[in-house]
Amino acid sequence: MNPAVVSCRSCEGAALEVFLDLGTTPLADRLVEDRDAEEPTFPLEVAFCTDCSLVQILETVPPSVLFQEDYPYYSSFSPALLRHTRENVAALITERRLGPDSLVLEPASNDGYLLANYVEAGIPVLGIDPAEGPASEAQRKGVRTINTFLTRDLAQSLQDDGVSADVIHANNVLAHVADTNGFVAALEILLADDGIVVIEVPYVRELINNCEFDTIYHEHLCYFSVTSLSHLFERHGLRIRDLREVSIHGGSLRLFVGRGGLQGDRVRSALQSEFNHGLQEFSFYRNFQEDVERLRDELVALLTSLKGAGHSIAAYGASAKGSTLLNYTGIGLDLLDFVVDRNTHKQGKFMPGQHIPIHGPEHVLSHRPDFLLLLAWNFAEEIMTQQAEYKELGGRFIVPVPSPAIV
Numbered sequence: 368m369n370p371a372v373v374s375c376r377s378c379e380g381a382a383l384e385v386f387l388d389l390g391t392t393p394l395a396d397r398l399v400e401d402r403d404a405e406e407p408t409f410p411l412e413v414a415f416c417t418d419c420s421l422v423q424i425l426e427t428v429p430p431s432v433l434f435q436e437d438y439p440y441y442s443s444f445s446p447a448l449l450r451h452t453r454e455n456v457a458a459l460i461t462e463r464r465l466g467p468d469s470l471v472l473e474p475a476s477n478d479g480y481l482l483a484n485y486v487e488a489g490i491p492v493l494g495i496d497p498a499e500g501p502a503s504e505a506q507r508k509g510v511r512t513i514n515t516f517l518t519r520d521l522a523q524s525l526q527d528d529g530v531s532a533d534v535i536h537a538n539n540v541l542a543h544v545a546d547t548n549g550f551v552a553a554l555e556i557l558l559a560d561d562g563i564v565v566i567e568v569p570y571v572r573e574l575i576n577n578c579e580f581d582t583i584y585h586e587h588l589c590y591f592s593v594t595s596l597s598h599l600f601e602r603h604g605l606r607i608r609d610l611r612e613v614s615i616h617g618g619s620l621r622l623f624v625g626r627g628g629l630q631g632d633r634v635r636s637a638l639q640s641e642f643n644h645g646l647q648e649f650s651f652y653r654n655f656q657e658d659v660e661r662l663r664d665e666l667v668a669l670l671t672s673l674k675g676a677g678h679s680i681a682a683y684g685a686s687a688k689g690s691t692l693l694n695y696t697g698i699g700l701d702l703l704d705f706v707v708d709r710n711t712h713k714q715g716k717f718m719p720g721q722h723i724p725i726h727g728p729e730h731v732l733s734h735r736p737d738f739l740l741l742l743a744w745n746f747a748e749e750i751m752t753q754q755a756e757y758k759e760l761g762g763r764f765i766v767p768v769p770s771p772a773i774v
């Protein structure tokens with residue numbers, strides 16, 4: 368058994384109220400190599416901290432288990448994500464006047480997809496990532512990378528060696544760390560006095576409003592709002608100075624965090640808007656279980672009726688969220704023939720739990736399923752454009768969230 372949290376991951380208070388139980392599921396990014404293999408499953412319960420408003424899961428699967436050598440997620444396989452980061456980097460280089468004497472640091476630098484943009488512009492970088500495969504891919508690209516977790520101790524020893532970052536990117540990493548406070552302390556240690564931390568996290572408001580329950584899995588320990596984040600950062604002497612809402616990953620927050628300084632207008636109005644919507648109240652989350660069950664029932668009914676009418680169905684995107692969706696709804700080989708994904712590290716393997724085979728995207732045209740369920744619905748537009756020929760030949764897409772729809 369893994370330790371389940373009994374106190375809040377951020378404020379350490381004991382006021383955790385569970386509002387969603389997704390049962391027990393296998394690890395979402397642990398693709399199966401042998402179809403008959405048995406996998407461990409872990410409870411997936413989500414709670415709200417009535418003290419600091421942080422939404423979090425109770426189970427902590429050890430990070431060394433989650434982010435092993437064969438961690439299959441490589442950011443570079445998503446062109447939309449590449450564009451998204453390239454634009455962000457270009458703006459920061461200009462705004463912060465970065466050059467050969469600057470340093471940009473990134474924990475969870477993955478395969479170097481973001482830092483490579485700085486390397487191209489001649490700006491020194493340091494990536495830190497525990498997953499061996501993606502970290503070596505980054506090194507191959509010329510992105511200096513340390514293959515480990517960012518902890519308070521590592522930050523201290525880097526600081527002792529003179530590391531001080533003008534920009535720290537922390538995209539989709541804060542939710543993944545088991546020691547939330549230790550990680551934020553590490554950011555504070557490594558940040559130059561006038562530096563900025565640029566953080567992206569999926570926005571819990573969008574998760575709840577759009578029923579994006581499949582983004583919940585063991586890698587994601589926390590689900591953030593501006594309210595819960597501002598409590599967390601202030602405790603470490605950091606301040607959210609500015610923010611933007613960005614559409615990536617089903618709706619995310621991009622935060623600009625510094626050592627003190629002013630809380631900008633956009634931050635104040637986001638906090639006010641969250642307050643008006645009640646994100647600091649348990650009642651905002653109370654009905655989510657019902658919403659998720661409704662979506663599950665509708666999706667299973669839709670796929671069952673299509674299958675019953677003689678249609679074939681496959682899925683696009685061997686995503687981590689796809690694993691939650693399939694395992695929670697029980698959608699398996701009886702309904703889906705195969706899954707396709709561009710990530711070559713995923714092809715030839717099987718989806719966790721349901722053991723549906725994963726092939727390359729060319730399998731769509733060679734097998735022509737009548738319907739494609741989008742398990743990477745966050746990239747729906749991009750995938751549908753890519754699959755224009757399939758569509759012209761009569762193929763249809765099913766988008767599962769916010770409620771199942773054929774498009």
Ligand code: JHZ
Pocket residue numbers: 440444445446447539586616683684685686687688689707708709710713743745746749750753
């Ligand atoms: P994608 C990942 O979650 C992993 P996942 C991680 N846990 C995280 O925190 C979130 O991102 C933020 C493929 N694809 O990015 C690539 C195509 O095949 O939605 C991916 O395997 N063709 C770190 O895994 C998958 O789909 C395409 O055209 O839920 C998408 O996975 C595109 C655009 C993607 O996130």
